[in-house]
Amino acid sequence: MAKQDKSGQSLNQIKTSTNIVFNIVFLILAVMCVIPLLFVFSISITDEEAIRQNGYQLIPQALSGAAYEFLWNERLTILRAAFMSVLVTVVGTVISIALNTSMGYVVSRRNFKLKKLYTWLIFIPMVFNGGMLASYVVVSNILGLNNSIWALILPLACSAFSVTICRTFFRTTVPDSIIESAKIDGAGQFRIWSQIVLPISKPVMATIGMFAAFGYWNDWFQASLYIQDTKLQTLQSLLNQMQKNIEYIANNPYGGLSMQEYKLSMPTESVRMAIAIVIIVPIACTYPFFQKYFISGLTIGSVKE
Amino acid sequence: MGIHKSTDGGRIRHGKPWWKRWSRDDTELFVLSLPTLLWFLIFTYLPMFGIIIAFKNYRLQPGGHGFIYNLLHSEWAGFGNFKYFFTSNSFTMLLRNTILYNIAFIIISASVAVGGALMLSSMRNKRGSKVYQTMMFLPYFMSWVVVSYFVYALLTPERGYINGIITALGGERIMWYQENKYWPFIIVFLNTWKGMGYGMVIYLASITGIDPSLYEAAVMDGATKAQQARHITLPAIKPVFVMMLILDCGKIFNSDFGLFFQVTGQLPASLYTTASTFDTYIYMAIQSTAPIGQTAAASFFQAICSCGTILLANWVVSKIDNENRII
Numbered sequence A: 001m002a003k004q005d006k007s008g009q010s011l012n013q014i015k016t017s018t019n020i021v022f023n024i025v026f027l028i029l030a031v032m033c034v035i036p037l038l039f040v041f042s043i044s045i046t047d048e049e050a051i052r053q054n055g056y057q058l059i060p061q062a063l064s065g066a067a068y069e070f071l072w073n074e075r076l077t078i079l080r081a082a083f084m085s086v087l088v089t090v091v092g093t094v095i096s097i098a099l100n101t102s103m104g105y106v107v108s109r110r111n112f113k114l115k116k117l118y119t120w121l122i123f124i125p126m127v128f129n130g131g132m133l134a135s136y137v138v139v140s141n142i143l144g145l146n147n148s149i150w151a152l153i154l155p156l157a158c159s160a161f162s163v164t165i166c167r168t169f170f171r172t173t174v175p176d177s178i179i180e181s182a183k184i185d186g187a188g189q190f191r192i193w194s195q196i197v198l199p200i201s202k203p204v205m206a207t208i209g210m211f212a213a214f215g216y217w218n219d220w221f222q223a224s225l226y227i228q229d230t231k232l233q234t235l236q237s238l239l240n241q242m243q244k245n246i247e248y249i250a251n252n253p254y255g256g257l258s259m260q261e262y263k264l265s266m267p268t269e270s271v272r273m274a275i276a277i278v279i280i281v282p283i284a285c286t287y288p289f290f291q292k293y294f295i296s297g298l299t300i301g302s303v304k305e
Numbered sequence B: 001m002g003i004h005k006s007t008d009g010g011r012i013r014h015g016k017p018w019w020k021r022w023s024r025d026d027t028e029l030f031v032l033s034l035p036t037l038l039w040f041l042i043f044t045y046l047p048m049f050g051i052i053i054a055f056k057n058y059r060l061q062p063g064g065h066g067f068i069y070n071l072l073h074s075e076w077a078g079f080g081n082f083k084y085f086f087t088s089n090s091f092t093m094l095l096r097n098t099i100l101y102n103i104a105f106i107i108i109s110a111s112v113a114v115g116g117a118l119m120l121s122s123m124r125n126k127r128g129s130k131v132y133q134t135m136m137f138l139p140y141f142m143s144w145v146v147v148s149y150f151v152y153a154l155l156t157p158e159r160g161y162i163n164g165i166i167t168a169l170g171g172e173r174i175m176w177y178q179e180n181k182y183w184p185f186i187i188v189f190l191n192t193w194k195g196m197g198y199g200m201v202i203y204l205a206s207i208t209g210i211d212p213s214l215y216e217a218a219v220m221d222g223a224t225k226a227q228q229a230r231h232i233t234l235p236a237i238k239p240v241f242v243m244m245l246i247l248d249c250g251k252i253f254n255s256d257f258g259l260f261f262q263v264t265g266q267l268p269a270s271l272y273t274t275a276s277t278f279d280t281y282i283y284m285a286i287q288s289t290a291p292i293g294q295t296a297a298a299s300f301f302q303a304i305c306s307c308g309t310i311l312l313a314n315w316v317v318s319k320i321d322n323e324n325r326i327i
Helices: A002-011 A016-044 A048-054 A066-073 A075-108 A115-127 A132-142 A149-156 A160-173 A176-184 A189-200 A202-218 A221-226 A235-251 A259-265 A269-301 B002-012 B024-054 B067-073 B080-087 B090-122 B126-141 B144-155 B161-168 B183-208 B212-220 B225-250 B257-261 B269-275 B278-287 B292-320
Strands: none
Touching: A016 A269, A016 B090, A016 B126, A016 B144, A016 B183, A048 A269, A066 A075, A066 A269, A075 A115, A075 A149, A075 A160, A075 A189, A075 A202, A075 A235, A075 A269, A075 B024, A115 A160, A115 B024, A115 B292, A132 A149, A132 A221, A132 B024, A132 B067, A132 B278, A132 B292, A149 A202, A149 A221, A149 B024, A160 A202, A176 A189, A189 A202, A189 B024, A202 A269, A221 A235, A235 A269, A235 B144, A269 B126, A269 B144, A269 B183, B024 B292, B080 B090, B080 B292, B090 B126, B090 B183, B090 B225, B090 B269, B090 B278, B126 B183, B144 B161, B144 B183, B144 B257, B183 B225, B183 B257, B183 B269, B212 B225, B225 B292, B257 B278, B278 B292
16 A cells, blocks of 8 residues: 555656645535534534524524533433434344344355355345335334334344345455364354354454444434334434424414423424434544444445456 | 265265255255345335235225235225326426436536545545545434434524525525525535545545556556546446446435435425425325325335336446446
8 A cells, every 4th residue: 555655656646736726625525524513513502592693603602501401401311312222223233233244154155055046035125125115014014013122123134235245255355264174173154153254254244333333323214104102212213303393383383382382392402403413423423433344345345246 | 074074065966956965054054044034035025015005995904903914805906006196296296306306416426426536546645635535424424314403504594504694795584495496406415415425435445446557657658647537547447336327326216315304394395396206205195194005106116116227227238338237
């Protein structure tokens, strides 16, 4: 890598002026990607009265920790939602890694008699699916998972894409000789997978795991379809629910609510922004460290055989 | 020892059918794959039978039976549900919106990603390039619900940042969530914004994989930067480009539900004709009391079209350049 950079630079450099232009372009793009977060954060720490008078300001005119105080007072709701988010993310990620790597390992075995059948079985859903309604019917009417944490976990647990990433990884990085010698020592396939293949496949587990973890943490769609019980709300669905309530109230003014109830049911804007911050911060703090796994996953995924 | 022998034996006696060559290894692998196999059958193959719903007038049958019983005992509707969907007011609007948005997304995202990757790869300060990449990747990790809060902070009429700037400059406030003429641009912009980092990184990865000696040779021959990009870099990223294109074409009848539903603020009536797609239509139908058969027809139509377009795109690519097809 270092050599490539060096030779590329000495022979094949862009002009200084071009380099400066490129830097400016990317600086603008990069700031555009990050600044909304600052907007939201600044609203969350602005005094409600100042918002009412001046609208949102990037630099708050009057600071207030009221929104976070409110979250602290409502910590039962918030912590329960945060607990649900963490629970779904952790359980989901573990299940997802297990399902994807086991299947990926099986289809990576060249001698497996059902390999061809499995390859098709995994490929077809990439091209054809039953559609949103049919999936809804299966999860809610046939499996009866309404208002169950499994409705949030199972539908997202596996994907043809992730299985393919695992297969490619196992095939290219796990030497056949290791597996053969384990077999000679009398190990069964389950033991080979769990005790030999997985421990040397941490990069792909990190990739799959990160895809799954961010997917679960960010999911609000499954929740909006299957979860009505407020006890099972995750942070994302809490945020979604608030947005929904506000739209509802905006469209049906005083729809059966007295002004008093209306005020109580409407969290202030800074509170809603504060919840958004609670969701974003864990992601914003972790993704730079896991970015390389994403990139390797995306590039392995785009390699065809 | 025994296991090893049996696989070897399988390889030697190749003439026998596969079930005769079935070894203990295969059994173990089958058992290992069983949970995932069940997952695929339940969550991807079972919904495919949902096709039936589209051809039925689903009614609750007396006696409190389960869904499947009710479905099987409902009368057949033939193509009635499809007819209803195709002749409804929404159909052409949905078709137009879904396809046009996707075409705009594909063209703009691909150009931004390829252009951005070319620029990033030629930047001199590698560390700076890494920092930009990381910052541009952030929106990819945000859910649309969170993005809808960003957008809300910018656009909400009374307090939003953008109206704040407009009024500060002496302009009139814009009621963003009621004016549908702005939304095609907002939606396309947000889609580009969210996927930009991801797209660039994919192309950048294939650019950094190019053998540097190719560039050295080109420089020796006096090739300009533009010529190098045209004759070395672009051909090298072509396979990835074509693959992404085929996959995007497969999604041309689908839409990113959150973008159209959440970001517009639960799709208010004022934006309905501008921001509705098949997905928002089906979602709203699921949440409403619309007959399930009609919703299934819409959903099935979308699935069939997606399948058709991905096969078509792959076929077109295979005709032009057989190397790059994905199926």
